[in-house]
Amino acid sequence: MKKIAVIIPYFGRLKDDFPFFLQSVKNNPSIDVLFFTDNNFPCDCPNVKVYLMTFEEIVSQFQRNFDFKIRLSKPYKLCDFRPSYGEVFKQYLKGYDFWGYGDVDVIWGDLRKFLTDEILSKYNRIFGQGHLSFYRNLPDINAIYRYVVQPSYKQVFTFDYGCAFDEYYGTSRYWDINMNDLFYQVSHYDDVDCMNLAFRSHRRQGDNLLFSYENGKLFRIYLKQDNLVKEETMYVHFQKRKMEVNTNPADMFIMAPNAFLPYIDLMNEANYKLFQPNKTFYAQSYKLRYQDFCNKFHKLKACFNHCEFGIPTHPKDVLHYYK
Template identity: 30%
Template sequence: MKSVVLILPYFGKWPVWFEAHLLSISHNPTIDWLLITDCDIPEFYPKNIRFISTSLSELNVKVNAIVEAQVPLSPRKFCDLKPAYGAIFEEYITEYDFWGFCDMDIIWGAIRTFITPDILEKYDIISSRKDAISGHFNLFRNTEFYRTLYKQVPHYKTLFELPKFQWFDEHVLTSFLQNNPTLCRVYWDDILLNQERGRDSHQDYYLDRWLWKSGQMLDTHTQDEVLYLHFINWKRTLTSSEVVYTKAPESFYISYSGIHHTQHHPFDFVWNGLYRFFNGYYRREWRRLFLKKIASYTKRIRKKLNLSL
């Protein structure tokens, strides 16, 4: 069996869903995690997690030396650095066949169900997204070539040194690989995680939409199993969790507002349906894009009026 380690720097404060996250990790005992953090190390956690305690400033010095750039490191800027994790944390991953990066806003399903021995044998880069590198789960074969692949991307130092997030982990690296199709054996054939309207991760504000059960992540609407649940647009709305790692529940539900052991009352679904109709995620996105378009039109009209004067 090919060995895999997922690298995850995380600074600040553990999120409310952290214990559910830990529980889902514990049900993937053949995958290891390396968490680099300034948070307090929990008293109880899965055996397949290794914590490295450090400060953001200390890590910044190490990052700069390895990538040979002056990186203005911040929690958001880590996303640009993800393809360099294999080099930055090389001393911790020498024993593994594959290294990868992932996110914290995830509840894991059964990873080996989707990342099969055949895939690990045939491919050197493995993504959970279709035709694109995934910032929330991506694997690389643990060789010098793939640990330093980021250095082949044109102007990588410039992109690393810009304070603003440059989407190096997803857009930039995806474009580089697409422009060099014979360089690597890349698996990005399917969307392996939650998806809606043809787009991964983003979803409306549902109740009881996801069921984690004995290590599997299940869609309660379709009964489909996914590699993991990435609740990128639920991070601000998911404000509570009943899951306690040490109690090791066999299952729990995930709604946009929290993680819980029992299903909601039918009346809650009626109320939530009304809420989504007027203020759901896609309603909010429509309003945001509409106002953005109006602002753009207004700006152009004012510019023309000024020119005419």
């Protein structure tokens, strides 16, 4: 079995639903999660390794890997540095066949069911999104981010604001164009649209989704032609949603808009309909739109500042990809 480590630097207050993520990690005992954090959180997961450090210390660790002055003033900017984790954290990755990065606003299902030995033997890069991606742990693979041209890693690492360099705006596009046969991109997961109150996945296979966590397995449940459908999924990403906690993390629970709830059988149509939103107004979507507007304004301001390697610009074809 290929050994896998997921690297997660996290600085600042952890959300109330973080224990549910840990529960789903615990039920994937063959995958290690390496936390670099200033949070000394309680954890009984044998496959979770916590390295306590300050944000300033991890910035210094990144800086030691580059011969130019990087800009890493806020923890969120770490997302742009994710493709470099294989080099920056190489001393922690000895013995691992694959390393990855991911978010904590997710619930993992049975990852190994989808990360089969066949896939891990054939591909060098698995998935292209920031919420969970994997690279084969080899020096030449770990350095590929350095060959991306538009934008270049030097432009991104010296720019104050996020450029989504870990996704198709940067390294994933490079893989897609130059190493497509070694890049696995099949969506076995659900990336829930943060602009809708109801759960709507990027997969477009079923709206008004609910999710059921059952003894290490994760299921997506939806209504199709008046029939309830239950399918196993790899993981769900809640993407900026504020999830209420109305139960304890355990081996069984359900996820409905927008809460973790005690487990019940959602294949009962009455139970399924019980958790569907009865309103369309979603205040969080307006808050997110406002934040997005502010981020774009600050990025525009930053473009007028001197950038040693130039301003990072995204290729035009990325818009077509995301459509």
